[in-house]
Amino acid sequence: MTTLTKLTPKDTADRVKAGKAVLVDIREPDEYAREHIPGAISLPVSALDRADLTLEAGQQAIFHCKSGMRTDSNCAALAGHVEGDAFMLEGGLDAWRATGLPTAKDAKAPLEINRQVQITAGSLVLLGALLGTFVAPAWFGLSAFVGAGLMFAGISGWCGMASLLQAMPWNRRQPA
Secondary structure (H helix, E strand, O other), rough: OOHHHOOOOHHHHHHHHOOOOEEEOOOOOHHHHEEOOOEEEEEHHHHHOOOOOOOOOOOOEEOOOOHHHHHHHHHHHHHHHHHHHOEEEOHHHHHHHHHOOOEEEEOOOOOOOOHHHHHHHHHHHHHHHHHHHHOOHHHHHHHHHHHHHHHHHHHHHHOOHHHHOOOOOOOOOOOO
């Protein structure tokens, strides 16, 4: 398996500042919109097969995600998109921020879809449990239905709740 050489946030910042490297954020667009490292290119791992990453001669690509786990698990595919050595930001955006390096935040951007799914699913499970306990036992079916949906999403990789939430007005991109 191909690996990416890990760089500390400070080493990464130094290389980017010197113009030797380009930061490539592999998180999804909704995550990038909420918070990202200034100057980082958004190249979601889900769109990697359709993407083209072009660097200037002598530039290096340093990939990152939120915590480093997504970058680690996709390192072979990521390294295959660049010529020469490929790197990753150790600890991802979380480590960058913890080091005190700047990030660009947009508090008005919608929460990431995964967080919206967690909030909605958790609320529905809790509602089903409460209604099943205090109103009628049939309401426990709501919790079971949501649990089955989450299991299906984990097994298949497709989440109906995420698809539904992405279509909601607050998640639609505003025209420029």
